[in-house]
Amino acid sequence: MGVASRGGHGVLADPIFLWTLVAIERGITRRERALMKLARYLALAIAIEGLTIGVLVGIVAVFGPTDPESSALFAQRLGYWVGPLAGFGLCLAGGWFVAQRVDRRHVVHGLALGVLVAAIDTALLVGGGAPFEPVFVVSNLGRMVAGSAGGWLAGRSS
Numbered sequence: 427m428g429v430a431s432r433g434g435h436g437v438l439a440d441p442i443f444l445w446t447l448v449a450i451e452r453g454i455t456r457r458e459r460a461l462m463k464l465a466r467y468l469a470l471a472i473a474i475e476g477l478t479i480g481v482l483v484g485i486v487a488v489f490g491p492t493d494p495e496s497s498a499l500f501a502q503r504l505g506y507w508v509g510p511l512a513g514f515g516l517c518l519a520g521g522w523f524v525a526q527r528v529d530r531r532h533v534v535h536g537l538a539l540g541v542l543v544a545a546i547d548t549a550l551l552v553g554g555g556a557p558f559e560p561v562f563v564v565s566n567l568g569r570m571v572a573g574s575a576g577g578w579l580a581g582r583s584s
Contacts, residue, residue: 466524467524467538467539467542468542470520470523470524470539471520471539471542471543471545471546472546474513474516474517474520474539474543475513475543475546475547475550477512477516478508478509478512478513478516478547481508481512482501482504482505482508482509482512483501485504485508486500486501486504490504506559506561509565510561510564510565510568513543513547513565513568513569513572514565514568514569514571514572515572516543517539517540517543517568517569517570517572517573517576518572518573518575518576518579519576520536520539520543520573520576521535521536521537521539521540521572521573521574521575521576521577521579521580522536522576522577522579522580523576523580524536524538524539524576524577525576525577525578525579525580525581526580526583532577532578532580532581533574533577533578533581534577535577536573536574536575536576536577536578536580537570537573537574537577538573539573539576540569540570540571540572540573540574541570541573543569543573544566544567544569544570547562547565547566547569548562548566
């Protein structure tokens with residue numbers, strides 16, 4: 427299997443992978459390799475959380491009221507459904523993606539991504555001063571379950 431066809435993804439689809447190959451050529455340590463994997467997972471977790479927020483903003487922009495105050499209330503109500511559902515779907519896909527790139531322990535790698543996304547979501551909620559809502563716990567547990575399920579699916583397809 428050539429470099430350009432690793433896991434069915436081209437090198438251009440993953441610049442961190444290309445950086446990893448260059449680093450391996452010069453002889454990196456296990457610690458450096460683990461830090462590069464963590465950087466990849468963190469970048470993907472940030473992208474997933476950003477896309478989840480983007481989905482909500484897009485729906486509000488297209489279907490929401492034009493008045494800013496009403497739009498904010500609409501986004502808050504819609505966020506109870508869109509946030510958890512989009513987060514679940516994106517974590518499922520992300521868990522599958524990261525687990526495709528490992529040889530074993532697929533579920534653990536998917537779970538790791540789900541935990542990172544849930545941690546970012548929690549940090550955004552706490553940093554934004556959002557009052558505690560039970561849906562936040564359910565949503566973040568769902569992200570962890572989805573990441574694990576994505577890893578499990580990747581393990582079954584490999």
